[in-house]
Amino acid sequence: MFKVIERFISIDGEGPTSGELAAFIRFEGCNLRCTWCDTKYSWDGSCSYEDQDAEGIYQYIKDSGARNVTLTGGEPLLQKDMFHLLDLLSLDSALHIHIETNGAIDIGKYKVRYQGGNIRYIVDYKLPASGMERTMKKRNFEHVDQDDVIKFVIASEGDLQETWRIVNKHELTRKCRVFLSPVAESFEPKKIVEFMVSRKWHDVRLQVQVHKVIWPKDMRGV
Numbered sequence: 001m002f003k004v005i006e007r008f009i010s011i012d013g014e015g016p017t018s019g020e021l022a023a024f025i026r027f028e029g030c031n032l033r034c035t036w037c038d039t040k041y042s043w044d045g046s047c048s049y050e051d052q053d054a055e056g057i058y059q060y061i062k063d064s065g066a067r068n069v070t071l072t073g074g075e076p077l078l079q080k081d082m083f084h085l086l087d088l089l090s091l092d093s094a095l096h097i098h099i100e101t102n103g104a105i106d107i108g109k110y111k112v113r114y115q116g117g118n119i120r121y122i123v124d125y126k127l128p129a130s131g132m133e134r135t136m137k138k139r140n141f142e143h144v145d146q147d148d149v150i151k152f153v154i155a156s157e158g159d160l161q162e163t164w165r166i167v168n169k170h171e172l173t174r175k176c177r178v179f180l181s182p183v184a185e186s187f188e189p190k191k192i193v194e195f196m197v198s199r200k201w202h203d204v205r206l207q208v209q210v211h212k213v214i215w216p217k218d219m220r221g222v
């Protein structure tokens with residue numbers, strides 16, 4: 001069984017299919033405590049959630065007509081039955097699955113099990129301003145491929161400088177897609193653009209949270 005806080009259909013606000021409709025499944029629980037977290041309600045079971053099984057989640061997705069599916073949280077890979085759900089979703093080649101994971105979980109065993117399939121990973125890298133950088137699993141830099149994303153979540157000038165250093169040190173743009181995502185109301189997107197221009201940084205992408213442009217920033221279910 002899975003602890004599901006919410007499920008809804010909306011646009012993908014910040015993934016590789018940004019602007020396209022997707023079915024979102026948000027799971028309860030997170031092993032991190034980022035300073036700027038915008039989903040604190042997902043942390044520790046203090047909010048309401050429903051117990052749902054893998055078959056029920058799959059049926060919801062199919063009934064919605066969605067092709068894109070985003071599994072998010074919290075941290076979705078903490079759900080103990082996740083292999084069961086992913087086994088089911090991986091059999092349906094009509095679906096494009098994105099797992100939004102927080103960078104503190106090693107994705108290696110998932111990459112091996114679903115190699116070449118319809119499951120992609122959006123792996124956060126939490127920078128110093130998050131207070132969580134020490135938990136980042138840098139082994140994930142070796143697991144990702146060109147269909148996956150490493151997303152740097154930037155809340156300060158120092159975070160931006162650190163992003164530049166890490167991307168270059170690990171040659172990440174040769175391995176996967178690299179997104180630069182400013183923390184809403186903490187860091188202006190234009191500063192990232194200016195930095196990209198000044199460094200002639202052509203192989204990374206600015207990724208703003210589109211849903212926060214359209215709806216109030218703390219609105220849920222969108």
Ligand code: SF4
Pocket residue numbers: 030031032033034036037038039040042073074075102
């Ligand atoms: S990993 Fe995500 S859900 Fe967990 S504390 Fe950080 S921002 Fe919040």
